[in-house]
Amino acid sequence: MPRSPASLPLFPASSGKREKPGRPELPRPAASRRRQLWLCLDFYRLPLEVFAIDDGRTPLGVVEGEKGGLRISQCNEAAAREGLHPGLPLNAALALSPSLAVRERNPEREANALERLAAWACQFTDLVSLEPPHRLLLEIRGSLRLFGGLASLCRQVHGDVEAMGYTLSLAVAPTPRAAAWLCSARQDAMVTDPALLSGRLAELPLACTGWTADIVERLNAMGVLTVGDCLRLPREGFARRLGYARLKDLDTALGRRIESRRRFSVSPVYHGELELLAETLDRERLCRAMERLLEELQGLLRSLQKGVQRPVFGFVHEDGVQELALGLAEPTADADFLTDLLAERLEHCRLEKPVTDLRLDSGPLADLPGTPLGLLLDGKSAGRDAEAGRRLVDRLRARLGREAVSGLCLLAEHRPEAAWRLVEPGTISLEEGDSGRPFWILEKPRELTCRDGRPWLEGPLEIEGGCERIETGWWDGLDVARDYYVARDPGGARVWLYRERRPPARWFLHGIFG
């Protein structure tokens, strides 16, 4: 490494002996602080991806610039195939691709999406920091063991992001600034050893630093092309010419100066929106698109260790919103399960109009039933019968309707028709059963005709015995006075009937012994 004797290196090559530099003072290394490891997530296609999930067919371009001078700032692959590229004036782009869907860049939407992604990222660590416009910084040193190591953590991040339909580039470094710079290079660099950091950073072109184009051009004109070139410049001169802030950037990237990052705090409700590229009634597409919002919601729920019980799905069409609310037997944080339930519900409900936008509201969050964190992280937490049982109830209700699924309970009551009730499944009864009762009950006793003084049910009924008198209920006006008998019908079934003790002394069928 040639070095002019007059120039004082900005950072000495990492040897044991450190030369005492001139002003400005070289900050002391941050060895006293606990070692950190930062993961930078760069959603570099966010301006495009906030608008829709790419269906691979519709060309879409996001434009920005002054009125009249709008230029393409990002376009999807379908548009790129038609010859579009960033920087192209909108007029030229429309000439190339007449069917191009055009959206003006929407920084507010991008900021909202980044915050939702930050909430999702909180499941991986308690220190997530926003790096607008489209990056997140996560301190992950403490999370590595929980997620089974760096590679496994990154795999999970990639998997989730893919499921949400975003494009991601990531990098790992001992300092947040270095992670962000490495991330700009889009090489998925993983630098865990601080000793190797300066070497890796030195290779980066200056564009990765995020400094203004003006400054980068000035440096390039001086023959300073990479971060490494910068590091060989004298500190004092560098700071004087390019601003003290630039020097600070280099110090923080190398970990000589601590950068304090602002912690992102999760808001305890979720509201997500997603525009569809083309309006649709296709349930499968709607479900797939909703998966992104559900995946974001799942991340938020995991970080808070909460669940949703009454999520509301909104399908926005030109005249309003059609809402679909789910009511679950118990709170859940499982996106796959919610997707399944939504698919079931959608299959059986009529969408009023073609849908243009999707919404998802978490509703109030609730504590998860005592599920250990380890199970939660596996994603597939089904397996315990109790939980699988409750999920079955939810699944059946999603398709058949809420009333279609119920449990039974016993009530302390002598009138046979009032001794039981349909209840929420799993309700424990404290009462004891009654002997001599049939297994099937008619919800309403059925009046029987009489022939020759004998009750008749597709033939004469042969009384086998068992006269039981039930007289009760005088206090609430629904009093009964009946004599119950067991009889056999001509088809061979044993039935339970009664005769009123008061005139007109009709016969009723009340149950079947089965």
Next chain:
Amino acid sequence: MKAGLDELLSHPRIWRGRHAPRDVETLSSGHPPLDQVLPGGGWPRAGLIEILVERWGTGELRLIVPLLQHFSRNEGQAGERGWIAWIAPPYVPYAPALADAGVDVSRVLLVHARDDVRSLWATEQALRSAGCEVVLAWADKAAGQSLRRLQLAAEENGLPVILFRPAAALEAPSPAVLRLHLAAGDQACLAVVKSRGGRPARLPIRDLFDQVHA
């Protein structure tokens, strides 16, 4: 010599009457005469069991109540308490009678379905959910295809599913592991129409339920 013969006879492709294949687990039906004619000495632990009846209410519930009692009892492991699912029953099961017969009413899951397609779907969901101990289902019409799905789902998940159908279905073939026909009337009897690894048999109802009639 004997060992060699046993080895030969244990080959899965050799069928011997009245002997269940070795790996089939069974549960006592609670009716000794029935256990005697069922291969392996009871209900198969997993798979589709069809009970065909002339009319609802001719004894089909009494037939299976001991099985429901069995599933009500096994509360040893806290996590293993699944539903006793009743899917599309023709009437409402009467809770006081079930409780009296030793069935845990709090574990009964009643599912109402508008048609056979929905009830067969619900049955399959119940089998695949890992949340049930046993599934009882009622259907008037069921295509061979959907029966095969039930049989497969039951076998894969190690659960018994008992499907009650009208006797008219006797003529159609079925992939069920066990098929019983409950004939009512004067010659009331229970016929084992098909049993994997067993033989057809016929039992007078009086032998089965004599304790009730006594």
